[in-house]
Amino acid sequence: MRIGVTGASGLVGQQLVPALRTAGHAVVRIGRGRDADVPWDPSAGRIDPAACAGIDAFVHLAGANVGQRWTPAQRRDIHESRVRGTALLAQTVAALAPRPRVLVCASAVGFYGDAGDAVCDESAPPGDDFLARVCRAWEASADAAVRAGVRTVHLRFGVVLSREGGALARMLPLFRLGLGGRLGSGRQWMSWLSMDDALGVVRAALESDALVGAVNATAPVAATNAEFTATLARVTRRPALFPVPALALNLVFGEMARGTLLASQRAVPRRLLAAGYAFRHPTLESALDAAVNA
Template identity: 50%
Template sequence: MGKSLMFDARSRMPVPASELFSWHAREGAFERLTPPWETTEVLERSGDGIQEGARVVVRIRIGPVAQRWEARHTKYIEGSLFQDEQVSGPFASWVHTHRVWPEPPDSSVLEDEVVYAPPLGAAGRAFGGGMIRRRLERMFAYRHALTREDLRRHAAFAGQGPLTVAVTGATGLVGGALVPFLTTGGHQVRRLVRGRPNAARGDVAWNPAKGELDVAALEGVDAVVHLAGENVAQRWTPQAKETILRSRTDGTRVLCEGLARLQKKPRVLVCLTGIGFYGNRQDEVVTEVSPPGEGFLATVCRAWEAATAPAEEAGIRVVHLRTGVVLDARGGALAKMAPAFRMGGGGPLGSGRQWMSWISLEDVVGLTHFALFTPELRGPVNAVSPQPVRQGDFARTLGRVLSRPAVFPLPAVAVRTLFGEMGQETVLEGAHVRPEAAERQGFHFMLPELESALRFTLGLTTQGPQFTHGPAQVAP
């Protein structure tokens, strides 16, 4: 096999080495560090986390081809090192060593060293070496930036102790990022599930359509995050509108009535609603004190927020996070738009003049966490970037990030024909929404600027870690 190659990434982290290592050892670290542009599915797990002998099998997609990758942890030194090695997969060999060491007085250094051999020997190194190197740079730039920000966010509230947090909608776009964020930070998560609950994991059974909730299983939770609800991105037939409305109001009412009956009530309920509350406001600047607007989404959001009344009346602090367009490569609006832009067919929607108040997925996660620990936040909180854009500017920025033209508009009449009322309210209309409540309480946005947010989630930046490359003498 000859010489293997070595890739090394190093970054300083804002916490002591012990906390940096613990973050990696906790449940959810693998999921948290999987880049959003990678299609990865965990098929099997065995063993104890990252300790020697633990094993994980995943399905990854490299281009159009899905491949199975099995890795085994081969070394573990508490507080300073762990290592995983490919058992089978796309590389001829792969050994990934994670190192942590203190950086006085109270920070640390994270090093990821990968020693690998591409498939097909010399031909693989000659023709695939550059592609592999660029892919590693993208991946570890993302991983180190995310690790640093997660650690910073958790450290800000470390003095308040770990929480037990109940989460609805844990498998959705936001829940899929929030749950591993919380568990890697040392919090315990209880997922509310409609199917059979996993008792060992602490799941809680509920069926909001039938008005059912295992209230006793929620005793002892410190906080609740409510994310569940029917997807609005569908044609709004009368039946679909009824389903959307009931999924939000009935589920919220069942949950809040259950919380109100608890002996020891949670200190806070964070409920994600939407800036659809404000309706179409054209160029008006909207804040949390602005009145509701008109339209179906405004009606849904008003009823949705009103359904939390039983929790508020029981003395629970309730925060309504009114989210804008959530940007992430894994799902939502960006995942739907990106393929057309990559093929050179993207462009403004309708006039392109309508405001698009957006937020990165990581800032939704961060603001949810911030709301759990900030007693001054109560009632409506706009979960949007402080830098909204017009839809045409969004299209041009996405085209620039993907190095593609963005000159093919989709006329308003086509949007209405394809998507009906849903397209009118969610695509052709908008509002210039400001996050005044979050900014007033000092929330720090990780990705406030659109181009940086797009590059981060699409894996199109390598800024951050210190990278080195080169040959490594490794036995074949």
């Protein structure tokens, strides 16, 4: 296939592009930077539709990073970059002839909000915090593609485990110094996914007609933050004796801490399992070992 990828310069995109090329696909990188094959400016609603002609499938990963303190400007950017970018891409996809086969959009388990111990498959209700509202609007803004009859998949990613970036890369230096510890009570559930499986799930979504609509992109079993901490300590062969109180996280990171580090999402990938997806790293130990030591 000829596959258009937005956010190709990001954590997942940088791994995805070579993986798709190795699998024999041609990749067209759609981005804001100079090195993009197809330039776009989602904030200004600009893309050249003619440059997208002949693309069979799209993977849409672009969106402002959520991993810092959320100032009012950053909240706006987190929301607008996703809603505008997705709407622009979906309208572009809907107008292409011939129609692309599939639009695979990133979303996040943040869709479910702070769901405590509830097990969230794709039918679970959305939450009502900032990230949950962003995820709802993000998914809804692909409607033009859905209405045009393009198979549209919303991959609700859990934390993608990579030492190159994202949540794990931020934790690793402290854990390597033996200064790691659980966050808050440690009872909050973390839904996670190895980088290998993040790439595998995107490929499954591109290839399998059985996958449509919301799809939890998480490993089969979530971990509590305390379990995650203990497993990361084992994998890095260091003690993790320094819990970080919720109060400190709230003081440093504000609502970002409540919305991500302390929020509880126990997602299960019901649709991936029903479609027969075989996880490369179904256990946290194996995923963290691959991310940290491979």
